[in-house]
Amino acid sequence: MGRAQSGQASLEWVALVALVALALGGLLWAAGLMRATLALPVELAERFVCAASLRDGCGEGDPEVAEQYGEEIADLTRAYAPTLLYETGMRALPVDYRRCREDACAEGPEDGHAIRSNEGEPVVAFTHAVDCRLDAVAETEASGADCSAPRAGNLYIQYWFYYPGSATAEGSTPLRGPIRDVSTALGRPTYHPDDWESLQVRIEPDGRRFARASSHHGYSYEGGGFSIIPGHRFTRGPNGRYVVESRPEVVDGWGPDTGTLYVSGGSHAGNVRVNRTTPRETRTNRLQLVPLRSIAAGDGAAFAVTSPWRKRVFFDPEYSGTD
Numbered sequence: 517m518g519r520a521q522s523g524q525a526s527l528e529w530v531a532l533v534a535l536v537a538l539a540l541g542g543l544l545w546a547a548g549l550m551r552a553t554l555a556l557p558v559e560l561a562e563r564f565v566c567a568a569s570l571r572d573g574c575g576e577g578d579p580e581v582a583e584q585y586g587e588e589i590a591d592l593t594r595a596y597a598p599t600l601l602y603e604t605g606m607r608a609l610p611v612d613y614r615r616c617r618e619d620a621c622a623e624g625p626e627d628g629h630a631i632r633s634n635e636g637e638p639v640v641a642f643t644h645a646v647d648c649r650l651d652a653v654a655e656t657e658a659s660g661a662d663c664s665a666p667r668a669g670n671l672y673i674q675y676w677f678y679y680p681g682s683a684t685a686e687g688s689t690p691l692r693g694p695i696r697d698v699s700t701a702l703g704r705p706t707y708h709p710d711d712w713e714s715l716q717v718r719i720e721p722d723g724r725r726f727a728r729a730s731s732h733h734g735y736s737y738e739g740g741g742f743s744i745i746p747g748h749r750f751t752r753g754p755n756g757r758y759v760v761e762s763r764p765e766v767v768d769g770w771g772p773d774t775g776t777l778y779v780s781g782g783s784h785a786g787n788v789r790v791n792r793t794t795p796r797e798t799r800t801n802r803l804q805l806v807p808l809r810s811i812a813a814g815d816g817a818a819f820a821v822t823s824p825w826r827k828r829v830f831f832d833p834e835y836s837g838t839d
Contacts, residue, residue, distance in 0.1 A: 581643060584807040589645045593673050593805060596717050596725065597641060598777040600798040601790060602630070606781035609798070610677035610713075611637045612806060613817065617710075619680050627795035631802050639798045642676040642824065644808040646833045649721070662832040669721040672833035674714055675777075676808065676824045682711035683782040710819040713784045715777045716833065718770060728769035729777055729786030730838050735769030738789040768836055775800070 582590035600610075607623045609630055616622050621635045632638050647656050648663035648670050657663050714730045728735040771788060778790040812825030822839065829835040 578805045581805055581807045584809040585643075585645050589647065589671070589673070592671070592719070593643050593645065594800075596673060596719075596773065596775070597675060597800045597803050597805065598715050598727075598775060599800045600630075600639070600803070601776055601778045601794040602796045602798075603779060603781040604795055606779065606796070608679050608681075608781075608784070609633050609637070609639050610641065610679055610784075612640045612804075613678045613680075613710075613819075617680050622680050625796065629802070630796050630798050638804045639802065640678070640806055641803045642678065642806045642808050642811070644674040644676065644812075644824065644830060646672040646674070646831070648672070648833075660831050662834075667832075667834055670833075671719040673717045673719070674824070674830070674833070675716070676712055676714045677779075677784070679711040679713070679784050681709050682784060682821075710821050711784055712819070712821060712824055713779075713786055714824070714829075715786060715788070716829075717773055718833070725773035726770040727773040727788045728771070729788050731785040731787070732783065733838055734836060735838075736785065736787050737766045737769055737771040738787055768834075 578590050578594055581593055585593070605626060607626055608619065609622050609624045609632075611622045611633060616633070616635075616637045621637055622633050623635075624630045624633045630639060646661050646663075646667075647653075648661075648667045650669065653663045653668070716728055716735075718726045720726070728737055730736075774789050776788070776790060778787040778792075778794070780786070808825060812830070815823075815825070817823065824830055828837065828839060
């Protein structure tokens with residue numbers, strides 16, 4: 517069979533399995549076994565399509581992660597990978613820096629389910645685990661990580677996202693061009709090449725999960741306000757005045773894991789909990805996971821900012837800074 521015929525047959529097979537998945541979803545609906553939503557049929561169709569011909573980036577099994585961190589951690593890394601929610605107007609996607617280091621190759625559509633950039637680069641999350649559980653702590657500390665209290669007993673999974681450039685204060689508005697020009701002229705440029713951001717998940721001995729997202733020079737849990745008092749958050753009320761909201765569950769940027777990461781345009785700063793809708797997302801099962809352990813051991817790539825494996829938090833998962 518020729519290449520064209522083979523490709524056509526593959527597409528026909530993909531269409532067939534997708535139709536089967538949708539039909540199965542319809543049967544479950546009729547039997548009263550589904551919520552009143554199309555989410556499950558769509559998800560089933562997507563998984564069938566992935567299995568049939570779109571294996572790359574489908575998130576079904578992560579052998580590289582398992583090889584470096586073991587099957588259990590690989591499964592947990594996949595299970596708790598976030599769905600990425602992007603700010604309105606944002607076009608950048610996190611990519612593999614070994615393939616793409618220019619803004620152009622990392623740009624994708626402004627809405628919909630973003631799986632790849634316009635130039636075909638998959639959406640990538642680099643991963644790292646710091647295992648401070650009792651049976652692993654000796655090996656973890658031998659590698660240079662800190663498992664002292666309050667880290668003892670926890671498993672930390674870090675998701676690192678690379679963007680070819682950062683444009684703090686530019687956002688995703690039409691003004692980003694003039695803002696960049698003026699800031700550069702003033703000697704305080706809003707743009708710099710290379711940007712590493714992260715979501716970190718802490719799994720405690722009782723199974724509870726907490727998460728925090730990198731945001732400028734620290735970590736954030738929820739956007740739209742600020743915190744200067746532990747366990748409290750200042751937000752602007754309907755009358756324009758700031759009010760204090762109690763957030764006893766949020767400490768040092770850590771709060772209950774939501775399974776999502778909201779990404780701000782321009783700076784790519786993150787938030788774990790979001791109270792807004794977004795026009796574009798990358799679902800967790802379509803993130804391509806790349807383990808960092810072997811990269812950290814031998815990658816000499818130079819960046820304009822500090823790479824994850826040279827940051828203190830890479831070894832001390834409770835560190836409050838991003839340096």
